[in-house]
Amino acid sequence: MSYDLYFARREPGQSWDAALEAIDEREEPLPPDLAAWDKIVTRTRELLGEVRIVEYPPNWELDHEATGISVNHWEGDWEMSVPYWTHGDEARRVLGLLYEVASVVERESGLECFDPQLGMPVSEVTDPGRAVAMFDAVADRFGRRGSVEADI
Numbered sequence: 001m002s003y004d005l006y007f008a009r010r011e012p013g014q015s016w017d018a019a020l021e022a023i024d025e026r027e028e029p030l031p032p033d034l035a036a037w038d039k040i041v042t043r044t045r046e047l048l049g050e051v052r053i054v055e056y057p058p059n060w061e062l063d064h065e066a067t068g069i070s071v072n073h074w075e076g077d078w079e080m081s082v083p084y085w086t087h088g089d090e091a092r093r094v095l096g097l098l099y100e101v102a103s104v105v106e107r108e109s110g111l112e113c114f115d116p117q118l119g120m121p122v123s124e125v126t127d128p129g130r131a132v133a134m135f136d137a138v139a140d141r142f143g144r145r146g147s148v149e150a151d152i
Contacts (some may be wrong), residue, residue, distance in 0.1 A: 001138065002068075003095075003131065005102050005122065007078035007111040016114050016121075023077060030076025032058055036108040037073050043104045044071065048097065067094045069101060078109055084138035091135035095128040 008019040037060055044062060045051055048069065054061040062071040068083040082098050102113045102122050113122040117134055125131075 001142075002070075002081040002083050003098070003117060003134070005080040005098070006114050006116065007080075007105060007109060008114065009111050016116075016119075020114070029058060032060065032073060032076055033109060034060075036105075036110075039108045040071060040073075040101075040105055043108070044101050047100055047104070067097060069094070069098055071101060071105060078105055078111060080105065080113075084135050084142075087136045087139040088132070091132045092128055095131050095135075099125065099128070 006020060006023075008016070008023060010016070010019040041051070041053060041062055044064075048064045048067065050065075052063045052065065054063070058075050060073040063069070068085055070081050072079050072081075080098065080102055082094060086094050099122055105111070106113050106122070114120070115122050115125060115131070118125060118130055
């Protein structure tokens with residue numbers, strides 16, 4: 001179970017549901033954007049430190065072990081996720097990093113990021129408090145309240 005973010009190019013007036021549905025209905029994958037991928041990897045390393053890269057074309061994946069943040073460039077599409085490992089202030093910190101990396105992906109890919117848990121574009125999230133509450137609820141539900149390394 002993870003907290004997910006999706007990226008899409010929306011037409012003027014197009015809803016997020018329609019934009020995401022269009023991605024699901026696409027018959028052919030998009031070509032990978034390796035120039036954007038390289039920039040995203042570089043900038044994410046600057047933000048998070050050491051990351052693991054897995055490349056198996058047409059898929060590319062970046063994982064940060066300490067936070068669990070993952071950036072995926074699969075068959076030309078982009079998405080991000082982070083497991084519900086944290087709660088409280090630590091969840092707020094991890095979500096802040098997740099949103100920072102999402103901004104990098106937006107800038108380099110030219111796509112807009114959507115947070116389906118909050119039902120809004122990441123650019124409109126002014127306070128991750130509702131998202132932190134989701135992390136707390138999941139941690140309580142599964143009894144796995146813990147924290148990740150703080151040495152990012």
